[in-house]
Amino acid sequence: MQEQTDPPGEPSPGLVSTAIQAITQHIRSEGLAPGDPLPSEAAMTRQLNVSRTVVREAFRSLSAMRLIDMSAGRRATVAKLDTGAMSMVIEHGITTQQISVQQVYDVRRTIEMRTVALAALRRTDQEAAAIAQSARLMRENFTNPEAVMEHDIAFHEAIAAASHNPVFSLIVTAFSGVTRRTWVIGWRTRSSDEAQLKMIKGHEDIADAILKGDPRLAAEHMAEHFDKSVKALLDAGIA
Amino acid sequence: MQEQTDPPGEPSPGLVSTAIQAITQHIRSEGLAPGDPLPSEAAMTRQLNVSRTVVREAFRSLSAMRLIDMSAGRRATVAKLDTGAMSMVIEHGITTQQISVQQVYDVRRTIEMRTVALAALRRTDQEAAAIAQSARLMRENFTNPEAVMEHDIAFHEAIAAASHNPVFSLIVTAFSGVTRRTWVIGWRTRSSDEAQLKMIKGHEDIADAILKGDPRLAAEHMAEHFDKSVKALLDAGIA
DNA sequence: GATAATAACCTGTCATACAGGTTTTGAGGG
DNA sequence: CCCTCAAAACCTGTATGACAGGTTATTATC
Numbered sequence: 001m002q003e004q005t006d007p008p009g010e011p012s013p014g015l016v017s018t019a020i021q022a023i024t025q026h027i028r029s030e031g032l033a034p035g036d037p038l039p040s041e042a043a044m045t046r047q048l049n050v051s052r053t054v055v056r057e058a059f060r061s062l063s064a065m066r067l068i069d070m071s072a073g074r075r076a077t078v079a080k081l082d083t084g085a086m087s088m089v090i091e092h093g094i095t096t097q098q099i100s101v102q103q104v105y106d107v108r109r110t111i112e113m114r115t116v117a118l119a120a121l122r123r124t125d126q127e128a129a130a131i132a133q134s135a136r137l138m139r140e141n142f143t144n145p146e147a148v149m150e151h152d153i154a155f156h157e158a159i160a161a162a163s164h165n166p167v168f169s170l171i172v173t174a175f176s177g178v179t180r181r182t183w184v185i186g187w188r189t190r191s192s193d194e195a196q197l198k199m200i201k202g203h204e205d206i207a208d209a210i211l212k213g214d215p216r217l218a219a220e221h222m223a224e225h226f227d228k229s230v231k232a233l234l235d236a237g238i239a
Numbered sequence: 240m241q242e243q244t245d246p247p248g249e250p251s252p253g254l255v256s257t258a259i260q261a262i263t264q265h266i267r268s269e270g271l272a273p274g275d276p277l278p279s280e281a282a283m284t285r286q287l288n289v290s291r292t293v294v295r296e297a298f299r300s301l302s303a304m305r306l307i308d309m310s311a312g313r314r315a316t317v318a319k320l321d322t323g324a325m326s327m328v329i330e331h332g333i334t335t336q337q338i339s340v341q342q343v344y345d346v347r348r349t350i351e352m353r354t355v356a357l358a359a360l361r362r363t364d365q366e367a368a369a370i371a372q373s374a375r376l377m378r379e380n381f382t383n384p385e386a387v388m389e390h391d392i393a394f395h396e397a398i399a400a401a402s403h404n405p406v407f408s409l410i411v412t413a414f415s416g417v418t419r420r421t422w423v424i425g426w427r428t429r430s431s432d433e434a435q436l437k438m439i440k441g442h443e444d445i446a447d448a449i450l451k452g453d454p455r456l457a458a459e460h461m462a463e464h465f466d467k468s469v470k471a472l473l474d475a476g477i478a
Numbered sequence: 479g480a481t482a483a484t485a486a487c488c489t490g491t492c493a494t495a496c497a498g499g500t501t502t503t504g505a506g507g508g
Numbered sequence: 509c510c511c512t513c514a515a516a517a518c519c520t521g522t523a524t525g526a527c528a529g530g531t532t533a534t535t536a537t538c
Contacts, residue, residue, distance in 0.1 A: 015491075016299060024327075028334045040519060051492045053292075056520090060255060060296040061303030065324055067331045072520050073499030081337045085304055085324040088263075089409070092306045095267045098320045099405050107406045110353040111346075166338050167346045170328070171410065254522075279488060290523045295489090311489050312530035 015050050019058035022048055024067070027078055034080040038068060081166055086174035094178055101238050102230065104178050109226040111171055112156065116206060116222040117215035119162035127162035128211045134158055135203040142200060149183045155203055159210070186232040199228065254289050258297035261287055263306070266317055273319040277307060320405055325413035333417055340477050341469065343417050348465040350410055351395060355445060355461040356454035358401035366401040367450045373397055374442040381439060388422045394442055398449070425471040438467065 023038065032038070039047070044055040059076055062068045066082035093099040119127070134155035141147035153176050160172035190196045202225045209218035262277065271277070278286070283294045298315055301307045305321035332338040358366070373394035380386035392415050399411040429435045441464045448457035 020303065024331075024334075027331075033335055034337065042519080053491060053493090057296055057299040059520095061300050064259065064300030064303055065327055067327060070520075071499090073501085073518085075500095075519070078335060079331075081328075081332050081335075085328050088304055088306060089320070089324050090406075092263075092266075092318075093320050093405070093409075095263075096272055096317060096320075098273065103404045103406050106404055107350075107410070111349060114349040165342045165345055166332070167329075167342050170332075171346070281488080292522060292524090298489095309489075310530090312487085312532085314488070314531095 015048075015054045016057045016061070019044065019048055019050065019054055020061055023058055023062060032078045034078050036078045037075045038077065040075050081170060083170050083173040086170060087177045090174055091177050094181075101178065101182050101233060104175055105226065105230050105233065108172070108175055109223070109230075111168060112159065112226070113219050113222055115160045115163040115165075115168045115172065116210065116218045118165065118168075119159045120210045120213050120215040120218040122164045123162040123210055123213075127158065128207075131155060131158045131162065131210055132204075132207040135200070135207045138200045138203055139197075142196060145184060145187050148187070148200075149180065152183065152203070153179055155207075159206075162210070182233065182238065185236045185238060186229055189232040189236050199225075202228070254287075254293045255296045255300070258283065258287055258289065258293055259300055262297055262301060271317045273317050275317045276314045277316065279314055320409060322409050322412040325409060326416045329413055330416050333420075340417065340421050340472060343414055344465065344469050344472065347411070347414055348462070348469075350407060351398065351465070352458050352461055354399045354402040354404075354407045354411065355449065355457045357404065357407075358398045359449045359452050359454040359457040361403045362401040362449055362452075366397065367446075370394060370397045370401065370449055371443075371446040374439070374446045377439045377442055378436075381435060384423060384426050387426070387439075388419065391422065391442070392418055394446075398445075401449070421472065421477065424475045424477060425468055428471040428475045438464075441467070 023044070026032075026038065030036075038059075041052055041055045041059060044058075045052050048055065059068065059070060063070045063076070064085070066079050066084035068076045069079045070076045090099070090104065094101065094104070119131070123131070134151045137151040138148050138155070141151065157169065157173055157176065160169040163169070187196065190199055202221060205221040206218055206225065209215075209221055262283070265271075265278065269275075277298075280291055280294045280298065283297075284291050287294065298307065298309060302309045302315070303324070305318050305323035307315045308318045309315045329338075329343065333340065333343070358370070362370070373390045376390040377387050377394070380390065396408065396412055396415065399408040402408070426435065429438055441460060444460040445457055445464065448454075448460055
């Protein structure tokens, strides 16, 4: 069923790349859905006429990108959409100073102005409650920065989820890692309790607007929130 | 210099994951920049006390995500920001029907409304010329759909580049793969030459607005462009 | 001191082995 | 006939050793 006799013309971009393509191609052509099993490594080894080493490196690569799930004993399965790979790319860009935190915030602002408007229009009651809940937990734990941060992140992810567009969720979640590394800096800049509570109030305003189903108001509050956050980071000297 | 004697407490998420973390950690702690060389596989093998198999799978995984570059004989090096991984994630989402083309277009619209405005404000003369050039090439090759598509894609990527925020470029470029799979459908919907030329005119309007440095006008034209594109896809029955 | 040959090092691929997991099979008992 | 449970078959995770071929460092020669 296959003639893998190294057809001439290819400068051989490596067997592993070929194997990766074969696997993704398999997913595509078989129309596999998340959870569906992939061929075993042995099967792939036979099909491609390469060593198990090559096949394994291909599987492992796809697993690293979270396109497939692997676990001992079981065959690999098609994975649900996951933000793992994107997060790593963004983190890599940050740590190697190819992108700045401020640039990430600009993108976040752009995207979240949209997610918050969509959320106001499309949120279910349950989603609105979850968003409000995150804001409330920020206030309740406000003496514990770490907790506030996690609820803040959950807040933004919940809004993205309520936009009912998983691509937005994907991107917003991918940025969460960066947020975890810089959040505290912004928090510290808001030195007084008053300033910190005001920032929390901003979140509650957003949640309210979403609950009321007012996309314009929600976007307005979100813009304000981001402008203040960026200002806080700039005050702290973040490039 | 290392005590990798399997400290208890970890439920062992796999040696490869550990190795991946060790490598990214190395990049971080050494402050490596793109092009800088990483330790050899043998060195990593010794440092982590694992087999070369494990280390290789870790390197290969990072290479698949384009965080590092590998080539035979040479040591791996830190990679420049690349859209490879993101593209694969998006494609995976599309082929497994976890996200729809329309959802991608909504995200593109959101982002490109911003990139076009930024481009109008920050573009260099050279960038403005490149953008205009892509639009012109669309018109010149307009009997060759494939060519028009490639210049269309280049057009949008050039605008993202002119925004001077690599994160936008990253995302826009990641979507190019999806565009390549659906573009023709939208083109065919514009059955008459007139409709097709009108669509090209839309691109020229955008390029002009960027050249003039008018962000508002540019965003307006971009919005119009996307609305028409989405309409074309919907007319063609794309979910 | 420049150049070319050589050695040392490095990655790419293969074969094999074995330790656990997981699913399948099948025998035996109710 | 169905249920239970243990053995078998299959699968992935990791280790080891080997060798081809590419790249860099070394060294000998002119």
